[in-house]
Structures are given as structure tokens and as C-alpha cells.
Amino acid sequence: MAEVKQTQKDAYTLILEAIDIGDYKPGSRLVESDLAERFGMSRTPIREALQRLETQSMLTRDGRSLIVASLDxxxxxxxxxxxxxxxxxxxxxxxxxxxxxxxxxxxxxxxxxxxxxxxxxxxxxxxxxxxxxxxxxxxxxxxxxxxxxxxxxxxxxxxxxxxxxxxxxxxxxxxxxxxxxxxxxxxxxxxxxxxxxxxxxxxxxxxxxxxxxx
Missing domain, CATH: 1.20.120.530 (GntR ligand-binding domain-like)
Structure with a gap:
């Protein structure tokens, strides 16, 4: 269980860092499969990290897609x-x-x-x-x-x-x-x-x- 939690944390941190350095800018679409390939991990921790970022308003919905949020x-x-x-x-x-x-x-x-x-x-x-x-x-x-x-x-x-x-x-x-x-x-x-x-x-x-x- 501890190993799973660490993987989830890593996925969250990696995506957040990618947003922070501008790899994904406001409006950029985040795709589970692309992120899993980029970070070399399964889609499950990626999915859970995306859900966490959405609840924190870092990501928002555009139809069925998740995109990086922007600030008005x-x-x-x-x-x-x-x-x-x-x-x-x-x-x-x-x-x-x-x-x-x-x-x-x-x-x-x-x-x-x-x-x-x-x-x-x-x-x-x-x-x-x-x-x-x-x-x-x-x-x-x-x-x-x-x-x-x-x-x-x-x-x-x-x-x-x-x-x-x-x-x-x-x-x-x-x-x-x-x-x-x-x-x-x-x-x-x-x-x-x-x-x-x-x-x-x-x-x-x-x-x-x-x-x-x-």
C-alpha cells in the first residue's frame, strides 16, 4: 500500500512540475495515456493525480477532456x-x-x-x-x-x-x-x-x- 501511495504522489508531483515549468500551459489538454507514457507509469496513478488536480482547480473540464485551468x-x-x-x-x-x-x-x-x-x-x-x-x-x-x-x-x-x-x-x-x-x-x-x-x-x-x- 505504501508503494502505491508513493506512486500516486510521484504522478501528482510530476504533472504539477510540468505545468509549473510551462510544458503544459493554460488550455493544454492532458491525456492519461500520453502522461503515462511520458512518465513511465501505469494510467491508474495518472488518473488519480488528474482527479486530485481537478479538485484543486488546477485542471478544468472542456467537454470530456481535462485541460489546464486559467485565471480570469x-x-x-x-x-x-x-x-x-x-x-x-x-x-x-x-x-x-x-x-x-x-x-x-x-x-x-x-x-x-x-x-x-x-x-x-x-x-x-x-x-x-x-x-x-x-x-x-x-x-x-x-x-x-x-x-x-x-x-x-x-x-x-x-x-x-x-x-x-x-x-x-x-x-x-x-x-x-x-x-x-x-x-x-x-x-x-x-x-x-x-x-x-x-x-x-x-x-x-x-x-x-x-x-x-x-
């Missing part, structure tokens, strides 16, 4: 409101509880990510690592769990806001400001810096969506 304008706004508050809280707690080693890792991430400015997709992956590190530095497991749910929903965005011209440089400067506040143990400044960072990301995404729809 209101859902996007709601997601960013929650994300800003929870991420801000993580930064506030990190300023109080992060070990010196954790702060140094955050600073090194900001410096290393400067090399990725010409590659928006690589910068997006690095951005997720940076935010995850702040979540962990909060030392609050319940907050980390909630942020994992939020970032899972972020995978339903078809593109990264870091692809917008000049956004990469701006985002890294905002990351640096966040780390500085955490380094200084200033929880309020860290909270405000991270909230402002998420607000800017939301504004950039709205502009991208408006341009795509024009």
Missing part, C-alpha cells in the same frame, strides 16, 4: 492580494527569525541572479527559489504550507512578468531591498518591501495581459 481577471486580483499579504508576513518573520546563514544565502541569490537577466525563464525559476527561501526563513511551517498553495496557483499563469522589458532589473533591486531589511532585522520594512514587490509584479502582469488582449 478577478481570480488573478484575488490571488495577488493573498500572495502580497502572506509573502509580506513571511518577510516580516524572516527578519525576526532567519539565521545569519539564511540571510547570506538570500544575498548570494540576488547577486547570482544578475547573471540571468538575459534569460527570463531562468530568472523566473531563480525568482521562485528566492521567494521559497524567504518562506523557509520565516520558520513558520503553517505559513510555508499556505504559500505553497498560492505558488501552486501561480503556475496557472501562462507567462512570467519578468519577461517584460526592464522588469528583471527592477525585480532584482526589489529583492536586494527585501534582503537588506531582513539583514537589518526590520520586520516592518521587510513586510512593506515585499508587498511593494508583489504589487509591482501584479501591475506588470496586468500590463502584459492588456497588451496581449489588444
Amino acid at each position: 481577471h478577478n481570480q488573478l486580483a484575488e490571488l495577488y492580494v493573498v500572495r502580497a499579504e502572506l509573502e509580506g508576513l513571511a518577510a516580516r518573520l524572516a527578519a525576526r527569525h532567519a539565521a545569519p546563514e539564511e540571510v547570506r544565502v538570500l544575498r548570494e541569490m540576488v547577486e547570482d541572479d544578475q547573471k540571468l537577466l538575459s534569460d527570463p525563464n531562468a530568472l523566473s525559476r531563480a525568482n521562485r527559489r528566492f521567494h521559497k527561501q524567504i518562506h523557509l526563513a520565516s520558520h513558520n511551517r503553517y505559513l510555508v504550507q499556505q504559500l505553497d498553495l498560492v505558488h501552486r496557483s501561480m503556475a496557472l499563469l501562462a507567462s512570467t512578468s519578468l519577461a517584460a522589458e526592464g522588469r528583471g532589473e527592477g525585480a532584482l533591486q526589489e529583492h536586494s531591498d527585501i534582503v537588506s531589511a531582513i539583514e537589518n532585522g526590520d520586520g516592518e520594512a521587510a513586510y512593506q518591501a515585499l508587498k511593494a514587490h508583489i504589487s509591482k509584479a501584479f501591475e506588470t502582469r496586468l500590463k502584459l495581459d492588456a497588451d496581449a488582449g489588444s
Whole structure:
């Protein structure tokens, strides 16, 4: 029984990761047989993983087919409101509880990510690592769990806001400001810096969506 559960977990994780990295974008149809072949497993764990993703609103029905869900304008706004508050809280707690080693890792991430400015997709992956590190530095497991749910929903965005011209440089400067506040143990400044960072990301995404729809 334990082996079956592990297989189910693997199928779920693999499909979720494929959505997260953009192999399956909003609107993409997911077919059991194709996924089973891709991941080298039987269709049963794939089917159960798809059912789980559907109940979590990561997938939706298009007739008899399951497709990757997309977020409408209101859902996007709601997601960013929650994300800003929870991420801000993580930064506030990190300023109080992060070990010196954790702060140094955050600073090194900001410096290393400067090399990725010409590659928006690589910068997006690095951005997720940076935010995850702040979540962990909060030392609050319940907050980390909630942020994992939020970032899972972020995978339903078809593109990264870091692809917008000049956004990469701006985002890294905002990351640096966040780390500085955490380094200084200033929880309020860290909270405000991270909230402002998420607000800017939301504004950039709205502009991208408006341009795509024009």
C-alpha cells in the first residue's frame, strides 16, 4: 500500500512540475495515456493525480477532456492580494527569525541572479527559489504550507512578468531591498518591501495581459 501511495504522489508531483515549468500551459489538454507514457507509469496513478488536480482547480473540464485551468481577471486580483499579504508576513518573520546563514544565502541569490537577466525563464525559476527561501526563513511551517498553495496557483499563469522589458532589473533591486531589511532585522520594512514587490509584479502582469488582449 505504501508503494502505491508513493506512486500516486510521484504522478501528482510530476504533472504539477510540468505545468509549473510551462510544458503544459493554460488550455493544454492532458491525456492519461500520453502522461503515462511520458512518465513511465501505469494510467491508474495518472488518473488519480488528474482527479486530485481537478479538485484543486488546477485542471478544468472542456467537454470530456481535462485541460489546464486559467485565471480570469478577478481570480488573478484575488490571488495577488493573498500572495502580497502572506509573502509580506513571511518577510516580516524572516527578519525576526532567519539565521545569519539564511540571510547570506538570500544575498548570494540576488547577486547570482544578475547573471540571468538575459534569460527570463531562468530568472523566473531563480525568482521562485528566492521567494521559497524567504518562506523557509520565516520558520513558520503553517505559513510555508499556505504559500505553497498560492505558488501552486501561480503556475496557472501562462507567462512570467519578468519577461517584460526592464522588469528583471527592477525585480532584482526589489529583492536586494527585501534582503537588506531582513539583514537589518526590520520586520516592518521587510513586510512593506515585499508587498511593494508583489504589487509591482501584479501591475506588470496586468500590463502584459492588456497588451496581449489588444
